Amino acid sequence: MPSRRQFLRLGLLASTGLLFEGPTLFGATAKTKSNIYVVRKGDTLSAIAEKHGISVAALKKQNRLKGDRILVDQKLKLPIKAGSNSALASVVTATAKIKVDAKRWRHIVLHHSGIEDGNAKAYDAGHRRRGMENGLAYHFVIGNGKDSGEGEIEIGPRWTNQLRGGHVRDSKVNDTGIGICLVGNFQNRRPSRKQLEAAFDLVDYLQDGLVHPQHKVTVHRWVDINHTVCPGKHFPYSTLKKRYHIA
Numbered sequence: 001m002p003s004r005r006q007f008l009r010l011g012l013l014a015s016t017g018l019l020f021e022g023p024t025l026f027g028a029t030a031k032t033k034s035n036i037y038v039v040r041k042g043d044t045l046s047a048i049a050e051k052h053g054i055s056v057a058a059l060k061k062q063n064r065l066k067g068d069r070i071l072v073d074q075k076l077k078l079p080i081k082a083g084s085n086s087a088l089a090s091v092v093t094a095t096a097k098i099k100v101d102a103k104r105w106r107h108i109v110l111h112h113s114g115i116e117d118g119n120a121k122a123y124d125a126g127h128r129r130r131g132m133e134n135g136l137a138y139h140f141v142i143g144n145g146k147d148s149g150e151g152e153i154e155i156g157p158r159w160t161n162q163l164r165g166g167h168v169r170d171s172k173v174n175d176t177g178i179g180i181c182l183v184g185n186f187q188n189r190r191p192s193r194k195q196l197e198a199a200f201d202l203v204d205y206l207q208d209g210l211v212h213p214q215h216k217v218t219v220h221r222w223v224d225i226n227h228t229v230c231p232g233k234h235f236p237y238s239t240l241k242k243r244y245h246i247a
């Protein structure tokens, strides 16, 4: 049996074709919904479900289908589950178990950790040492392949317990902002493709009903102006702006 990390990596590799076929990630001019399948001649619900590692019931539910009839060129939404993106699957599973007060979350703030070492557990310990009683200041941590999987999304207790973040100086934004930290120092390098894919998948997922309709996608330095370079000079700001229509 592969280890959990190997399994995640295999899952990510398997998902790449489905999620990022074509020029969707870099240089995309609009946010591309990645989980749409267009029905081809000869397709059946069970074949489509099997191909994407989901159940027929889940596929029918997602598309509000009563029977088994599908039409050529019909667009089907694929539920986000293991098989379409296993990095996100753990988030989907954990989030299904909690009650999210979507109206509360008005910001999604991206960060880098500023160092190449560490994972959610290590940063949690660090933040506790610095006096944060709720530990890990971010809601999510996305690994760089060193102390957690590359593109692996770790879920912090502030997400599962729906607690305010501690990731910016602006207290109002901490109250209403979901913090996502990508492990690495992006003053020295770009985030890896897998890290960015995971980050954008996570933001897309959160935007789909888990945040206030008028929320903002932003980065640390745009919140705490003149106080930080986070998430670093090599973070692809123009890609972020295009993808999330940020002026």
Ligand SMILES: [Zn+2]
Binding pocket: 110, 111, 112, 167, 220, 228, 230, 231
């Ligand atoms: Zn930051």
